[in-house]
Amino acid sequence: MPGGWWCCCQGCxxxxxxxxxxxxxxxxxxxxxxxxxxxxxxxxxxxxxxGGGEPLxxxxxxxxxxxxxxxxxxxxxxxxxxxxxxxxxxxxxxxIALENRDSIEPKVCFExxxxxxxxxxxxxxxxxxxxxxxxxxxxxxxxxxxxxIEPYAWFEEDGTNPARVCMLRGSVLTSxxxxxxxxxxxxxxxxxxGLGHDNAETGTGTGSGIVGAEFDDFEVHELxxxxxxxxxxxxxxxxxxxxxxxxxxTIVAEEYLGTGTGTPNRVAxxxxxxxxxxxxxxxxxxxxxxDLTYVYDPMHNHTFYWRLSCGQYDEEKPFDHLSLMMxxxxxxxxxxxxxxxPVMTPDDEASTCVPLSLVFGPYTTxxxxxxxxxxxAPLQPMVDVAVGEFYVVITQS
Amino acid sequence: xxxLPSRKTECSCKGPGYCSRHHIRKTEAWFHLCCQDPEYFQxxxxxxxxxxxxxxxxxxxxxxxxxxxILRRMLGSCGQYQFVPEMDRLGTDGCRSDLGRLVGVxxxxxxxxxxxLNEDVVRRMILLAINESEELQVEAAEHGGDIxxxxxxxxxxxxxxxxxxxxxxxxxxxGGPALQVSGSxxxxxxxxxxx
Numbered sequence: 146m147p148g149g150w151w152c153c154c155q156g157c158x159x160x161x162x163x164x165x166x167x168x169x170x171x172x173x174x175x176x177x178x179x180x181x182x183x184x185x186x187x188x189x190x191x192x193x194x195x196g197g198g199e200p201l202x203x204x205x206x207x208x209x210x211x212x213x214x215x216x217x218x219x220x221x222x223x224x225x226x227x228x229x230x231x232x233x234x235x236x237x238x239x240x241i242a243l244e245n246r247d248s249i250e251p252k253v254c255f256e257x258x259x260x261x262x263x264x265x266x267x268x269x270x271x272x273x274x275x276x277x278x279x280x281x282x283x284x285x286x287x288x289x290x291x292x293x294i295e296p297y298a299w300f301e302e303d304g305t306n307p308a309r310v311c312m313l314r315g316s317v318l319t320s321x322x323x324x325x326x327x328x329x330x331x332x333x334x335x336x337x338x339g340l341g342h343d344n345a346e347t348g349t350g351t352g353s354g355i356v357g358a359e360f361d362d363f364e365v366h367e368l369x370x371x372x373x374x375x376x377x378x379x380x381x382x383x384x385x386x387x388x389x390x391x392x393x394x395t396i397v398a399e400e401y402l403g404t405g406t407g408t409p410n411r412v413a414x415x416x417x418x419x420x421x422x423x424x425x426x427x428x429x430x431x432x433x434x435x436d437l438t439y440v441y442d443p444m445h446n447h448t449f450y451w452r453l454s455c456g457q458y459d460e461e462k463p464f465d466h467l468s469l470m471m472x473x474x475x476x477x478x479x480x481x482x483x484x485x486x487p488v489m490t491p492d493d494e495a496s497t498c499v500p501l502s503l504v505f506g507p508y509t510t511x512x513x514x515x516x517x518x519x520x521x522a523p524l525q526p527m528v529d530v531a532v533g534e535f536y537v538v539i540t541q542s
Numbered sequence: 543x544x545x546l547p548s549r550k551t552e553c554s555c556k557g558p559g560y561c562s563r564h565h566i567r568k569t570e571a572w573f574h575l576c577c578q579d580p581e582y583f584q585x586x587x588x589x590x591x592x593x594x595x596x597x598x599x600x601x602x603x604x605x606x607x608x609x610x611x612i613l614r615r616m617l618g619s620c621g622q623y624q625f626v627p628e629m630d631r632l633g634t635d636g637c638r639s640d641l642g643r644l645v646g647v648x649x650x651x652x653x654x655x656x657x658x659l660n661e662d663v664v665r666r667m668i669l670l671a672i673n674e675s676e677e678l679q680v681e682a683a684e685h686g687g688d689i690x691x692x693x694x695x696x697x698x699x700x701x702x703x704x705x706x707x708x709x710x711x712x713x714x715x716x717g718g719p720a721l722q723v724s725g726s727x728x729x730x731x732x733x734x735x736x737x
Contacts, residue, residue, distance in 0.1 A: 156653070372623065372651055385624075393571045397593050419569045492597030499627065500581040502592040538592045540582070542571060 157375030205339030253315030411533030
């Protein structure tokens with residue numbers, strides 16, 4: 146295995162090729178030249194302008210031996226590579242979860258559109274999504290790009306592998322822009338990976354003068370080894386359930402409080418209100434945002450702003466990495482009629498990851514909180530009610 | 543959305559609104575999930591779907607811990623494993639009738655536990671968990687449901703009692719400190735107010 150290493154740390158498989166070997170017209174036994182003429186030059190993987198095919202040059206792993214993704218991780222791995230000294234207009238590709246050497250999707254295209262600016266496009270199952278990502282290269286003029294694919298659910302209830310509905314993303318590392326993301330693509334259970342480009346031979350400047358692309362430091366990691374989380378690409382509820390881009394938030398406010406002995410719930414009319422939560426990713430992590438407005442009358446309404454944040458999943462602390470923040474000017478969530486709404490984590494006994502049902506609450510407000518107009522006329526005494534409480538349930542949409 | 547072209551589950555709802563089968567009010571989004579997503583439909587069928595479980599002692603009091611939850615505790619862990627929801631969903635009778643397959647499901651996670659597990663040990667532990675779950679169900683029936691369900695007595699809206707995780711020694715299975723938040727006598731997993 147020239148230049149490569151593999152690791153089986155804690156049962157997690159990964160493999161890399163740093164290309165630190167002598168100049169050669171052969172990229173090594175781990176690689177299969179599908180299109181173009183690949184080789185090693187100056188301790189990097191380079192390709193002369195090949196011509197033909199789509200894209201114009203492509204190399205994939207040989208899918209045998211230590212460089213082969215374990216079958217258990219088909220459609221569930223992350224890969225990254227360094228691109229050296231790109232020229233504006235260059236296009237580079239990361240192929241991921243290919244069914245065979247001739248497959249051309251799923252893939253992520255990294256187009257260098259301007260100085261320190263990339264147009265990243267993820268493509269799979271006839272769908273694609275793009276985002277512009279800005280990034281400053283390191284001192285050696287290098288950019289690290291990555292692609293990641295993950296099944297939406299790891300196991301069905303009967304323990305079998307799921308229908309391979311996948312989530313796919315691409316990103317330029319260290320960029321703080323949102324990455325492009327597809328979360329509902331169906332692809333074959335492929336486990337091959339590869340690199341490609343569509344550049345003219347003068348595109349890069351390695352000194353050889355003949356290369357269209359120069360790659361270095363390729364790595365591939367599986368995400369889950371059986372039930373062990375090895376690597377993370379998306380926010381996950383638990384080890385088998387990454388969260389999709391769009392979620393649904395629903396208010397649950399029962400008619401009566403507590404044991405249902407007849408004490409009316411001050412905010413019972415809020416029951417059934419719902420809104421979408423849309424994901425965005427930035428350098429600080431995943432956040433889903435949404436808002437809903439309760440209208441008492443044309444002059445009085447409340448808008449509730451929701452933000453679901455996702456931290457690092459810890460299997461020993463289920464749900465603790467998820468937190469919900471609610472903001473509303475009238476403080477309908479406060480038992481004291483003022484202050485800021487509390488940040489909540491899901492109730493660990495009422496919440497489930499499969500299917501996704503995150504339960505937050507109760508949010509409470511007092512009878513005397515007259516600035517909260519939920520269900521009652523503003524500043525009107527409420528003689529028949531006590532406190533109000535409602536819960537928030539987040540499901541997939 | 544209420545006139546869906548086809549249903550992938552046995553959802554019998556005619557549309558959004560109160561569901562007499564699952565005893566909750568379903569929004570349009572939940573009605574859609576009920577009709578189109580077998581996992582959600584099954585969760586509602588066993589009383590663990592969205593809106594059916596609320597973090598209140600009285601709401602969960604009638605639901606003693608299932609055999610999967612008990613087995614997880616017996617194994618000294620508080621992590622999330624495939625067998626936990628599956629055994630809880632099957633219940634005691636279902637676990638008994640599907641014992642052979644469940645042994646295999648539990649053994650998939652055997653490397654994650656401190657104790658050495660083999661087929662015979664797992665089989666016996668599952669049977670112990672089933673027995674304990676059945677005992678809790680009997681006690682719950684005798685004591686008005688206030689057994690093993692994370693609920694404690696304390697008047698209307700009894701507060702939530704959280705057990706201590708054996709591994710992490712943290713009350714509440716990592717749910718965070720309980721903080722009294724209202725005059726209703728209920729508590730929840732507040733991380734505290736923030737500005």
